[in-house]
Amino acid sequence: MLSRELVAASTVPLVLSILGEGETYGYALIQRVRELSGGRIEWTEGMLYPVLHWMEEAGQIKSEWRESDTGRKRKYYHLCREGREALQGEREQWLTVHQTLTRLWKTKHVSI
Amino acid sequence: MEDKTRFDLNTAVEHWLETLRRSPEIRAENLAELESHLRDSVAEWQRRGLGEEEAFVLAGHRLGGSMALRQEFAKINQSRVWLHRGLWMLVGIQAWALLGTLSHLGAAAVTVGGLASLGFKFREPNLYLSALGPASGLTLTYLAFLAACVTGAWWLVRRKETGLRNAADAVLHRPLWVGGFVLIPLGLLVLNFAQFPFLAFWFPRAEIGGIMASKSIASFAESVLLTVSLPLLTVFLARRYVASCRPRRANP
Numbered sequence: 046m047l048s049r050e051l052v053a054a055s056t057v058p059l060v061l062s063i064l065g066e067g068e069t070y071g072y073a074l075i076q077r078v079r080e081l082s083g084g085r086i087e088w089t090e091g092m093l094y095p096v097l098h099w100m101e102e103a104g105q106i107k108s109e110w111r112e113s114d115t116g117r118k119r120k121y122y123h124l125c126r127e128g129r130e131a132l133q134g135e136r137e138q139w140l141t142v143h144q145t146l147t148r149l150w151k152t153k154h155v156s157i
Numbered sequence: 158m159e160d161k162t163r164f165d166l167n168t169a170v171e172h173w174l175e176t177l178r179r180s181p182e183i184r185a186e187n188l189a190e191l192e193s194h195l196r197d198s199v200a201e202w203q204r205r206g207l208g209e210e211e212a213f214v215l216a217g218h219r220l221g222g223s224m225a226l227r228q229e230f231a232k233i234n235q236s237r238v239w240l241h242r243g244l245w246m247l248v249g250i251q252a253w254a255l256l257g258t259l260s261h262l263g264a265a266a267v268t269v270g271g272l273a274s275l276g277f278k279f280r281e282p283n284l285y286l287s288a289l290g291p292a293s294g295l296t297l298t299y300l301a302f303l304a305a306c307v308t309g310a311w312w313l314v315r316r317k318e319t320g321l322r323n324a325a326d327a328v329l330h331r332p333l334w335v336g337g338f339v340l341i342p343l344g345l346l347v348l349n350f351a352q353f354p355f356l357a358f359w360f361p362r363a364e365i366g367g368i369m370a371s372k373s374i375a376s377f378a379e380s381v382l383l384t385v386s387l388p389l390l391t392v393f394l395a396r397r398y399v400a401s402c403r404p405r406r407a408n409p
Binding site for chain 1: 189190193194200220221226229233
């Protein structure tokens with residue numbers, strides 16, 4: 046299980062990356078995160094929506110209410126140009142952290 | 158028999174929505190999205206083999222409790238939260254005006270009427286000295302009325318909290334009713350004015366001067382008391398509130 050702080054910090058890059066694959070809606074977004082993380086990243090599901098709202102206000106994503114195949118209305122989200130730029134920035138930052146930690150742990154691996 | 162206890166998904170969802178619909182932190186559009194999520198989640202858990210009721214309970218649990226949801230949504234709906242608070246403040250100001258005027262009129266009716274029925278004469282000569290007695294009577298009765306009103310209001314808030322909150326929410330959700338509150342100060346103005354012809358009808362002109370002098374001294378005394386006691390009350394309540402924010406120290 047991830048710590049609360051890490052879950053909170055990784056929400057925006059996860060949302061940006063999943064929307065980078067194509068448009069989707071909140072519930073499917075959460076399912077995708079669960080599936081990709083093997084259930085190790087668990088969100089309190091309702092907390093995603095204020096984040097999505099904030100990202101839309103920031104101009105990173107856009108939303109649209111549409112009828113789904115079940116006949117009910119759903120709110121679909123897609124990435125905007127600013128969102129793509131934000132995703133690029135997030136990618137560089139997370140890769141930097143990842144690379145640094147991997148290098149450290151590779152050298153220490155022998156001594157553990 | 159069985160029909161009465163059978164779980165109905167739409168009723169359960171509606172009940173779940175109802176609790177959140179009254180929260181100022183969550184807008185109607187947010188709620189529509191949460192409902193859409195809840196229904197998707199229920200359908201998914203049913204597909205995995207859970208019964209309708211279990212699926213609903215689990216989906217609701219995963220979505221988050223109403224307190225947690227309200228806290229999170231408050232971050233993005235600040236303006237709506239403040240609008241709600243502002244409305245409450247306006248209602249409070251008008252409720253205060255209502256209590257104040259009712260207490261004034263009540264005190265005047267009891268004191269002036271009571272003294273007159275005891276044969277007391279409100280005399281014009283020696284105006285201020287003879288007015289001091291009735292004025293202190295007026296002030297004391299006013300304070301008693303006000304204390305009774307405030308205690309009554311406090312009792313209502315403490316004992317009938319849910320009923321009161323529901324009634325208040327019902328009013329706040331009907332703008333015309335909120336608008337109706339505008340009529341309260343207007344009504345009070347009319348009531349206040351009506352006391353003059355009433356006095357003129359019941360008392361000889363010579364006594365009205367004495368009554369008005371008593372009333373003006375009393376209202377000055379009341380203003381002084383309120384000016385001192387309201388800030389003191391605010392400080393007292395604020396201290397209690399701040400104390401309840403601090404964690405309790407563990408016993409050594």
